[in-house]
Each structure stands twice: as structure tokens, then as C-alpha cells.
Amino acid sequence: MAAAKFLTYTRGGTKKLEKPFEKPVIVPREDDQDPAAHAWADARFATDIMAEHGLFFALLMPPELARDERKDALQFSRKFTQLHIRIVEAGPPEKRELKRFTTRVIEAIKPFIDYKARLGEAQRKGKLRSLVWPLFFDHTRHEAERWTRRLEQLSAGDSEFEKAEVAGFWDNIMDEHARFVAHLLDPDESELIEKAMDTSKVFQELGAGGFAGAAAALVKKPGTVVNALTTFPETSAVLSAAETILDFKTKAARDIEAGRIKSIIDPRLADHVRREALKFFDELKRAL
Numbered sequence: 001m002a003a004a005k006f007l008t009y010t011r012g013g014t015k016k017l018e019k020p021f022e023k024p025v026i027v028p029r030e031d032d033q034d035p036a037a038h039a040w041a042d043a044r045f046a047t048d049i050m051a052e053h054g055l056f057f058a059l060l061m062p063p064e065l066a067r068d069e070r071k072d073a074l075q076f077s078r079k080f081t082q083l084h085i086r087i088v089e090a091g092p093p094e095k096r097e098l099k100r101f102t103t104r105v106i107e108a109i110k111p112f113i114d115y116k117a118r119l120g121e122a123q124r125k126g127k128l129r130s131l132v133w134p135l136f137f138d139h140t141r142h143e144a145e146r147w148t149r150r151l152e153q154l155s156a157g158d159s160e161f162e163k164a165e166v167a168g169f170w171d172n173i174m175d176e177h178a179r180f181v182a183h184l185l186d187p188d189e190s191e192l193i194e195k196a197m198d199t200s201k202v203f204q205e206l207g208a209g210g211f212a213g214a215a216a217a218l219v220k221k222p223g224t225v226v227n228a229l230t231t232f233p234e235t236s237a238v239l240s241a242a243e244t245i246l247d248f249k250t251k252a253a254r255d256i257e258a259g260r261i262k263s264i265i266d267p268r269l270a271d272h273v274r275r276e277a278l279k280f281f282d283e284l285k286r287a288l
């Protein structure tokens, strides 16, 4: 890999990873518009995310309740892990290989989108009784669909991030993460549950009405973790919110790992949502 072309984000800002749960996020340098570099970094990120979705489904599918669905989830997880390793090892594609590279990843994601849609529907109707919420199936499907859209855009030679798309997609994802966290915390963690719900509200408002809505949510919820919003002008409001939820998730990941937070949040899930917040933050900086 041409390492100089890429930046590596870590929790602590140094080269050292917080073992065993932290994974780095690798992105093209800030001034790099090369679609092949972006396609490699995004495929690298997304295939690992997909592998983890499969793993999280399996964790939430007791064999007594969803034996076949669990098997399929683990199969997806293995398939994406293998693809991820191949992408990491091969490094960025040549320009002439870009189309083939993105098509391969998109084609791998498609059956997982179908699986998430089918099982989401079954869980919603009570035909499947796993411990995966319907919203978790929807959420992970929306992520899969977004990565295929992004790779299609890159395969056409366009690497630019559009602010409305980036904020629109990730505001919703951040809102849902906050609600997932709230519902996976030990019910005794009242203060954190409230913080998570307030954070969700801010991202809902940002998604619906932009800055004014978020500011209104803050007035109603002065205890929110996104206090910094009030001190920023409108253009930076989403960036500030993204940075604040990233800090919140980094702290939560560390506290979950150290057992300082009582929850049923798997440390791998905590790091997963932290990396997604980081990606949001990075994309937003490029889009502004």
C-alpha cells in the first residue's frame, strides 16, 4: 500500500491502537481526490463494517430462535472478512481496474442488503423472533445501500462529497446509534440513557430542520452532550455535533471495555459505531 497517500485515524491520535478492540480508520489524504484511492479506503472500511454486521446479527440470534438465519449471518461475516483482507493486501486499484474493483464489492454487498430487508420484515411481523430489532436490520441495510451508492459514484470517477448527502445520511445514522446505545445500556445507567436520548433528539432535529431545529432541541434539553452547538455558527453546527458524538462514543468504548459502564454493548459494537462517527466527521470536513 502506498502509505503516504493515506491518513490513519486512531482513538488516541497516535500510531498506537487500544488493543484488543480498537481498529484504525484509514482515509485518503485531505487533498486527495483520486477516485481509486477513495474507492480503496471506502471499500476497506465498508467490507469490515459488513463483516461486523454479520457478527452482530449472529450474537443476537440464539440458535434456538434463529438457527438458519444465524448460520447465514456468520457466512456473510466470513465472506466479508475474506474480501476485506484481500482488499487490504492488494492495496488501491489501478485506474483501469477501478470499475472491476467497485463492481466486485457492490456485488458482494447486494445479497446482504436482501438478507437485511427480508429478515427486517420477518422480525417486524413476528415471524422471526431473534433479538435483532427491526430498526437494526433497517439501519445496517441503509449503511449497505449507502456504501454501494458511494462505490458506484467512485466507479464513475467522482470522489466529491456533497454536504447535503453526507449530513442527511449520517444525521439519521447518528440518531439511531444514540437510540441503540440508550436501549443497550443497563437500565440503572439513567444519566447516560438520558444523554443518549438527548443526543438522538439533536441529530433528529439536525436532519429535519438544520441548525435552528437543533438549537431548539438544545433549549429543551440543556443537558445534552452536544452543548458545543450553541457556540458554533450554522455551517459548523453539524461538524460540531459530529465531533461531539465522536468524543462521546470514544469515551463510551473505553468505559465499556474497562467495565465502567454497565451494559450489554459488545465492545466490538462500541468500536464499530465509533468508527462510523469518525467516518461521518471525516466526510463532513471534506464536504464543507
Ligand SMILES: [Fe+2]
Pocket (backbone or CB within 6 Å): 049, 053, 140, 143, 272, 276
Ligand atoms: Fe454499521
Ligand SMILES: [Fe+2]
Pocket (backbone or CB within 6 Å): 139, 143, 173, 177, 273, 276
Ligand atoms: Fe451504524
